[in-house]
Amino acid sequence: MLERYEIETFLTLAEELHFGRTAERLRVTTGRISHVVRKLERRIGAPLFERTSRVVRLTPIGARLAEELRPLVAGIEDAVQRAVDAGRGLAGELRVAYVGESTAPVLLRAVALFTERHPDCVVHVHEAPLATTRSSLRDGSIDVLIASYPFDGMANGPALLHERRVLAVAADHPLAGAESVSLEVLADHPVVQYPAVTSAAFKRDRTPDRTPSGRPVPQGPAGTSFSEMLALVAMGRGVLPVGEQTRHYHARPDLAYVPIRDAPPISRGPVWLASNTTTRVREFVRAAVDANPAPEA
CATH class of the missing domain: 1.10.10.10 (Winged helix-like DNA-binding domain superfamily/Winged helix DNA-binding domain)
Known part of the structure; x- marks a missing residue:
């Protein structure tokens, strides 16, 4: 040779x-x-x-x-x-996606700025199903995802969006008229669960096994999508802690959203596979930060 x-x-x-x-x-x-x-x-x-x-x-x-x-x-x-x-990142293609309607504006602002800076790179935008977000990053069908933290096992960019937590309950639920609730109420009601493919860290953050005082939290049924989880809440099968933007994007007469006064905010931002950290990905994350004002926690 x-x-x-x-x-x-x-x-x-x-x-x-x-x-x-x-x-x-x-x-x-x-x-x-x-x-x-x-x-x-x-x-x-x-x-x-x-x-x-x-x-x-x-x-x-x-x-x-x-x-x-x-x-x-x-x-x-x-x-x-x-x-x-x-x-x-001078040419080629970039596949980006968002999870949940509240992250779509953040992603689209990032896409607009990235495309302006790198016109030779074609950006494909998708909505990622909740159940396949992790597998899509691993198999390369998505390069960058705008999603909720924590997203363990992946590289995470800076948070681009913070929102307070609220508790989704059925409109006729005893808590529906409350001014606010504590995380301790989770011990008194079944909590609807995320799909089995969701990471353990994310589940602990959104649907903990115990309250801050250590009381066990009963598990309700699991949904295969966020919309299905809200449907279970509306049917009275359980309650679900969510971000406050949910009340705007999922306003329904059969649901009520009650502020959780002692819960930390939910953070959302870019997520990607560490081994796929190309300059193209780094430049998109930089554009996402520049295109979205720094959030206040």
Whole structure:
């Protein structure tokens, strides 16, 4: 197998047909060029160049080798350049997605700024189903996701959105008319659960097993999507802590949203697979930060 420097030396000499100019282009000595050529000729078993004191020309075997090597080398260089361009975000495609309607405006502002900065990169926007967010990042069908934290096992960008927590209850639930509630009420009512594929850290944050004082929280039925989970709440099957934006995007006469006075805010922002941290991804995260005002926790 030929080494890269051997191929480069051979093709440069085949183009220049002059040892001095070849050595100058490659920034080596003419002796080095002669050594590489002799080594190649010994390996091939035939002369590649005819050399006299006045002229250097390719032999038929050398001409054929040069003819066959040039497109192969050009193809390798083109492939490397395409990879560089993709890694730097200069061209190519980026697949971004959001989870939940409240994150869509954040994502779209980021897309607008990123596209302005990198017009040669095509951005594809999707809504990610709750049950497939993690698998979509792992299989590469999504590069960057705007989602709720915590999102363990993934790289996370800075939070772009904070919102207070409220408790979703059925409109005829005893808590529906309360001015606010404490997290301790979760021990008194079944809590609707997220799909089984949801990460453990996320479940602990949204639907804890125990209240802050240590009381066990009864588990209600699980939904396969956020809308289905809210339907279970509306049916009286349980309650569900959610972000306050839910009352705007999921306003329903059969639901009520009660502020949780002692719960920390929910944070949302960019999430991506650490091994997929290309310059293109980094530039999108930077655009997302620049396009969205810094949130107040």
